[in-house]
Amino acid sequence: MFDATFLLERLIYVVPLILSLTVHEWAHAASAYYLGDDTAQRDGRLTLDPTVHIDPLGTLLLPMLGIPFGWARPVPVNPARFRRDVPMRRGMMLTAAAGPFSNLVLAVICTIVYGLWKRFGGDGALNGAASGLLHTSIVMNMALALFNMLPFPPLDGSRVVDGLMPPRWERGWEKFCQIGPWLLLFVILAPRVLDVSIIGWPLEQMGRVSIGIVGWIAGDGAALDVN
DSSP states (O other): OOOHHHHHHHHHHHHHHHHHHHHHHHHHHHHHHHTTOOHHHHTTOSSOOGGGTOOIIIIIIHHHTTOSOOOOOOOOOOGGGSOTTSOHHHHHHHHHHHHHHHHHHHHHHHHHHHHHHHHHOOOSHHHHHHHHHHHHHHHHHHHHHHHHTSSSTTSHHHHHHHHHOOGGGHHHHHHHHHHHHHHHHHHHHHHHHTSOOTTHHHHHHHHHHHHHHHHHHHTSOOOOOOO
16 A cells, blocks of 8 residues: 555655645734734744644645645634734734635746746656646645635635625624534535535636646646646
């Protein structure tokens, strides 16, 4: 089971996952710090050092066992420490949105680098490994951005919706949030049980855009499989 091929495949998946989750959590911490809350900074989380963000189970063990799901340690945020000119709900919305946005930025950067690598990279095992890492990073960051923007607690998307929710809809939103975690569990299990993914279609469309960018930069019509 744990042969060299399996371990290489897991590393190609886990290494981009660690880096992507690290940037995601750092973005939360940096956004909160910019808005006046230094809680994460005092907790040592305002850093791109992966070791302070890693969750042993969600970042290492489950992904290494082949489970296509992972998470990092959540960054502590205290909205009461935001600057006086930053309403708490707006501050939480901006802090939450910073994580998925950082994954989108990473996906764009990796897409450009992947196109350049396809155009100017060498041959052999190193080229294959680098292409695999970049390919995985692109798809992973697009998927992380989409998944985390789903409006189900405790995902970042629920904080964004909360910050935009009109007062007249707040009661209904609060009731929805009570069942949000169960809906999130369904979303996580649906691809395995029902072969249906709620982020499948938007991920495919984002993948098509990435394919075009990679092919344009590489000059060879390079394709990106988002499945």
